[in-house]
Amino acid sequence: GAVVSQHPSWVICKSGxxxxxxxxxxxxxxxxMFWYRQFPKQSLMLMATSNEGSKATYExxxxxxxxxxxxxxxxxxxxxxxxxxxxxxxxxxxSAGQAYEQYFGPGTRLTVT
Amino acid sequence: QKEVEQDPGPLSVPEGAIVSLxxxxxxxxxQYFMWYRQYSRKGPELLMYTYSSGNKEDGRFTAQVDKSSxxxxxxxxxxxxxxxxxxxxxxxxxxxxxxxxxxTGTRLQVTL
Numbered sequence: 001g002a003v004v005s006q007h008p009s010w011v012i013c014k015s016g017x018x019x020x021x022x023x024x025x026x027x028x029x030x031x032x033m034f035w036y037r038q039f040p041k042q043s044l045m046l047m048a049t050s051n052e053g054s055k056a057t058y059e060x061x062x063x064x065x066x067x068x069x070x071x072x073x074x075x076x077x078x079x080x081x082x083x084x085x086x087x088x089x090x091x092x093x094x095s096a097g098q099a100y101e102q103y104f105g106p107g108t109r110l111t112v113t
Numbered sequence: 114q115k116e117v118e119q120d121p122g123p124l125s126v127p128e129g130a131i132v133s134l135x136x137x138x139x140x141x142x143x144q145y146f147m148w149y150r151q152y153s154r155k156g157p158e159l160l161m162y163t164y165s166s167g168n169k170e171d172g173r174f175t176a177q178v179d180k181s182s183x184x185x186x187x188x189x190x191x192x193x194x195x196x197x198x199x200x201x202x203x204x205x206x207x208x209x210x211x212x213x214x215x216x217t218g219t220r221l222q223v224t225l
Binding site for chain 1: 121147149154155156157158159162201212213215216217218220
């Protein structure tokens with residue numbers, strides 16, 4: 001149980017375009033999902049907390065107009081990187097909370113050229 | 114000072130060794146403690162989570178929490194090459210939406 005999937009697993013896009021990443025909880029309902037980014041050999045940095053049916057809460061320094069988060073249902077949250085630039089290239093990981101445990105998706109590697 | 118301190122390693126041990134991974138923290142509001150294993154270019158996988166001070170064992174893994182010292186450990190017995198990964202400690206306060214605070218991760222290499 002407690003499986004979280006992400007799609008796509010890897011995406012390359014051109015600078016200036018937008019990319020949408022999906023995060024799904026496959027076998028449980030997740031009222032809260034979290035989005036992280038991770039640079040090589042660094043730990044996970046929380047970007048935002050996504051609650052079903054309400055606006056996401058962004059961490060300090062994260063541009064909410066650039067990283068659009070939508071949590072439309074109890075099993076799906078999406079992160080859209082708008083007008084992506086090379087500095088947005090990173091590993092994006094979502095997690096879904098269940099009780100006091102969070103389960104992570106496999107991650108999405110974004111490369112902006 | 115970071116809220117969670119973790120030696121980034123790398124830590125290299127021979128197969129069969131006992132591995133000790135540690136984190137210290139400064140925020141006494143942290144009540145739940147987790148250890149995640151992350152293989153390269155994969156998402157973290159939950160290994161252990163504990164609440165109380167003391168030991169919790171699961172197979173070859175033992176998680177230890179000392180809240181009085183603000184110190185947590187993960188022990189891996191009979192280490193295998195497949196244990197080679199980055200191990201992240203994480204902790205949180207109470208509340209189902211309380212966010213996780215991660216250590217930087219320790220990279221472990223188990224050699225044949």
